Amino acid sequence: MLDAPIMQRLRRLRQLGLAYLAFPSAEHSRFTHALGALAMGTRAFDELARRGRSFFGSEADVAYQRRLVRAALLLHDVGHGPFSHACEAVLGIRHEARTSELLELGNVRRGLEDLEVSSDDALGLILGDPQSRFPALRELVSGPNLDADRMDYLQRDAYFTGVASGRYDAEQLVASLRLFERNGRLAVGIDARGVVALESFVMARYMMFASVYFHHTTRIFERVLQEVLRELWPDPRSLDSIDEFLRWDDFRVLDAIADEPSEAARALRERVVPYALAAEFNAERDLSVFEACETALRHRFSAENVWADEQSQVLHRLPLGIGDERTVWVATPAGPIDAREASDLIAKLSGKAFWRKLFVRRAGVDVDEARHICAEIVGRRRSVAAR
Amino acid sequence: MLDAPIMQRLRRLRQLGLAYLAFPSAEHSRFTHALGALAMGTRAFDELARRGRSFFGSEADVAYQRRLVRAALLLHDVGHGPFSHACEAVLGIRHEARTSELLELGNVRRGLEDLEVSSDDALGLILGDPQSRFPALRELVSGPNLDADRMDYLQRDAYFTGVASGRYDAEQLVASLRLFERNGRLAVGIDARGVVALESFVMARYMMFASVYFHHTTRIFERVLQEVLRELWPDPRSLDSIDEFLRWDDFRVLDAIADEPSEAARALRERVVPYALAAEFNAERDLSVFEACETALRHRFSAENVWADEQSQVLHRLPLGIGDERTVWVATPAGPIDAREASDLIAKLSGKAFWRKLFVRRAGVDVDEARHICAEIVGRRRSVAAR
Amino acid sequence: MLDAPIMQRLRRLRQLGLAYLAFPSAEHSRFTHALGALAMGTRAFDELARRGRSFFGSEADVAYQRRLVRAALLLHDVGHGPFSHACEAVLGIRHEARTSELLELGNVRRGLEDLEVSSDDALGLILGDPQSRFPALRELVSGPNLDADRMDYLQRDAYFTGVASGRYDAEQLVASLRLFERNGRLAVGIDARGVVALESFVMARYMMFASVYFHHTTRIFERVLQEVLRELWPDPRSLDSIDEFLRWDDFRVLDAIADEPSEAARALRERVVPYALAAEFNAERDLSVFEACETALRHRFSAENVWADEQSQVLHRLPLGIGDERTVWVATPAGPIDAREASDLIAKLSGKAFWRKLFVRRAGVDVDEARHICAEIVGRRRSVAAR
């Protein structure tokens, strides 16, 4: 399965897309991430099976679910196009949507058959199907919180960008994983002794988001890239065909734009940065100051020269996926409790995040003036608040 | 100065006291920490001097302050007795109070004279004197926030305990240090590009507190140790003499109790754990549930079998030292702002922390029953809250 | 200079070529290596200038040489084609030979002029010109022993392959660098206190060679790649043009062979390994046993099914570059001595290395039989030797 073309293609898709323009060594591929997620998920599954043997039926049952979770993790990213997010924005098809088609390809289906894994089951885990027969495995594959996908990529991205604060106690987190029965369904949670490891995981998620995933340089070039892809693929429908889609990868895109005369293509090739950061908002309780700044900039420099970026545009979401139905359960002597009750830190980091960045286009804007306009508004609001 | 007896004595005081009973490899001494703080502080000072040359007068001025901050960091812990905090609790004298006497010792005074450093200036930095002529250096030495003391010990303690999440981006934090003039006084702060490094520093502080400094095993043995020291030093006044005080170190205490017949001494020697954790409270908004549990336990098992520990009893305080006068300033285009405004995370981690642990004495208490009592109260309150 | 197209192109040349087929995470580019060599070389130069100020003339002299060594290190790899060695073998032009042409390109020449660096001087350092006016800088750039190129790539390759034994004490090695006057010329060497660091550097070189650079999987695919490139470029002369040459990089080659029907192209795309290792020879004093095995295999399976690989075919040479004129000098109280006299280990690792690997083509050979034939010969010779 590892040597199948759709897997080898992942060697030509970078895990962090264009982040290498901000962190030069972030050149690692989705292929190494798939191997890492597989390894991490195997350890997580083995821990769950060892500690919660009673939640499984026969030995054959355990063996099947182990094969299933491994296959799903190996394949979970095959639907990505070149530079993932930018590609989805331009083509209008999410990578998950490609996956079902890809699992139907002859050699993939045969590969899964050889492994004695149902492709429907695998697909359910990858797409996070709420009806999946295996809700615990679904959490391991597609989250939203305790997935081997994120467990691997946080560590991996920290290693390859060199951002020390992205590391966390993975070994202890995995060792504390436990199965729970909540509302008649199986869920993955942790033992109370693992709360500190879970905190370190939540923090790593926060730190990597702040340092890497929402880095202004990366965000700027992802926007530039969208322009480039629109030029490259004037008809997005031409990539609907799965064969054509699979021909494209990061390397081919970069090769294809080698002679493109457009400003965007040149910006990408020669690392010309067309936007500048006018202000950023990372500690807000509401959006009013941000909105005042955005309005002022648009008014002064016209709308097409101003771009407001928000964290929800980033693939790696910031806050914990905690809401009505889903949370991380923690086993305590007083029964399972919500992770937000077990940890001060997790409670504090689980709320809504109003993060915004305001960019201006260098070509049409006096950057210093733009920064000054925002600084003034921020300062005025602050002095009002302090009264 | 490094080979002076009061410095060499630090080799026999462990940086983390009894934490080695929970983290076996935490055997590092205050001597290595003093070297580390010196190195870190030198780098921090050089950065401040390089970036904020205008805040200094002559070259001689820079040179003097460099010698001063180095001497103060080297000597900042010489006043510690064996097992620091337990010793202070028993003897009733804080380590800072010993320091002025120690700096007056003949060989220390001569050492400082050889270095051309005023011992009064050094003392002011070590004790955090609000009247110090060098408020920026005082911050580097005694905090409360950006001190080389903490910058070193967080990294060091993380390394020697093996707790990965205690690491932070020290290099970037130091590189972002800047001098500010606030309210007519010099203060240390950071450049806006260092906010992520500051966040990682604040997080490391949080994680080390949660994992190591407030670890229940360490806390239990520190309590046991106090009993042992009271037996060993029935007259605390006998250690008022600085000569007698200096004769004591961790090694000598352990040697002195080798034949002590008391239960406490035996507990320490053979690692018998006399208390058990009945409940802990790490995500509270108030103390009412904790207090209800404490009352119930005292009522059921009698007061002397119950011990409520709180984070303020720990030397390494948890929240940032942010209050009326002091904060961490961040340089932005809109002028210096408070770190809590620059960072969502720092804002969230700066509030009051109501952390408590409830212990019961194993000898007189059915531990399972005690845990059950607390679990019931916690569960009942929670279901009320959820209504 | 960093954003010049010939530099940005290095992002699409992998430092270790096809080694990612054996070590999946070895995906780092020559661009990050160029940045690393620049950083390492700057530190090395600053140490030499600080310790050996008398070997330089004016301050301007120091400043020029610093700019020069930095520019040369940044540019030292721009002449590489896709997959370096395989490309050179097929095109018959060594990467150094391209460099002089590249430094003459308009934007590069202007870049060097802006930095006030003579392109002739830079070229002399990169090509290792024996007549260079700056023999010490030449050693820092092109070795053969104490070059920042190797200092960076050993560490970097160890980090990205995950091979722990490739690490060495770089900080101490750099801190021990010194200038010497030998035979009327300036040479780079080390202080006696750095001998252990030099040993660790020599060992890292040995270990990386054994584990990574001469890894059988990498070697096999490099051979396969040569076939692929010959198909891709039937007329090698077409790449003599520097413009055409620069259009090619690793990414474009992989993209170009996406539809190639040949067996070699398919082997590369799908990671099919067409050769098997029949025997390897790593501890030989002569080549007689190797030659006996090679002869026997050729005789049994015909010559075209047998391939004998030797370490001198690998770019990163194994033994120290020590010979008639060049060595590493070590400063001792008894005057400069040869590193082989200062260190038992270096003496032992500096001799000729008779390393060989014998491969057979899986398609035409019974691999077990081939291994058996070699094992027999090896065993027979050994029992003779033991008599």
Next chain:
Amino acid sequence: MLDAPIMQRLRRLRQLGLAYLAFPSAEHSRFTHALGALAMGTRAFDELARRGRSFFGSEADVAYQRRLVRAALLLHDVGHGPFSHACEAVLGIRHEARTSELLELGNVRRGLEDLEVSSDDALGLILGDPQSRFPALRELVSGPNLDADRMDYLQRDAYFTGVASGRYDAEQLVASLRLFERNGRLAVGIDARGVVALESFVMARYMMFASVYFHHTTRIFERVLQEVLRELWPDPRSLDSIDEFLRWDDFRVLDAIADEPSEAARALRERVVPYALAAEFNAERDLSVFEACETALRHRFSAENVWADEQSQVLHRLPLGIGDERTVWVATPAGPIDAREASDLIAKLSGKAFWRKLFVRRAGVDVDEARHICAEIVGRRRSVAAR
């Protein structure tokens, strides 16, 4: 067993004795090493049992040997006195000799009985008894080559001294361990795929010896310590009693000499270095130059001012324990071969090492003159050799 007094005492014996006077952070204890050796040995045993199941009898057999090797590794160092080697030199009893007496202590014997481990079997492994019924386990415990003792301490000493080059690929080495039947007895060796890991292990051994174990500062203070211990224990026989012996540890010795007026005691307390290195010999093929230097120094400064140290005086022996009967076997297709045949590097590092250091006593000798005398002799011999 872990909380038994003879184990807890190991917390007060430092793994590297006085090396902290050269490497300040080398303060780790034999207790943490015992835990580490236990962990490493368990992994090694499990690998051997998994790969070589046929070499064992029943499941009970495997289970017994696992308990046995774990108990032996935990206890292997309990016979050490304060500062190990210096203590043995003064008292004339090797630590292994104490061990049999210690295993007979009531609580230890009962501890072993509880674990269902025969104390005779454990003793045989610890002492390296050639008649042991378990020759493979004996290798894991007491070497001479593939023991978990050394596997742990190399890594640990590298970590706590900060000497990067002492690290090696432990995981791969353990994964390559295999059982062999040689000359009718079971032996531990490795699979051919582990040769590079074995090389890294041999190199780590070499590097740690060169950097740490044979460091001149450590060696000097170990000599000073012997003087101190002779003063402290004028009658070595008084420590023959095991009770009295166990009362002594590193901490108590340092405490006991706090008021000793002798020069040696003061040297140790205040880190005064009474010897200076006049010359060292690390790359010799014979001892003639060393002997000429030693003779010249003794002649010039009188014998009592000169001290010749040799590597065989150090506990951690340098060359591989390869001789008539013992070696490391490597499994290859051509049958088991000696590691020296499998690896060029191991062959080169396995020979005799003529390492010597010549010290002179600072009090009675002009150090510069002594160095000059040696430098002259070394230089003269070299120029003869070069002819």
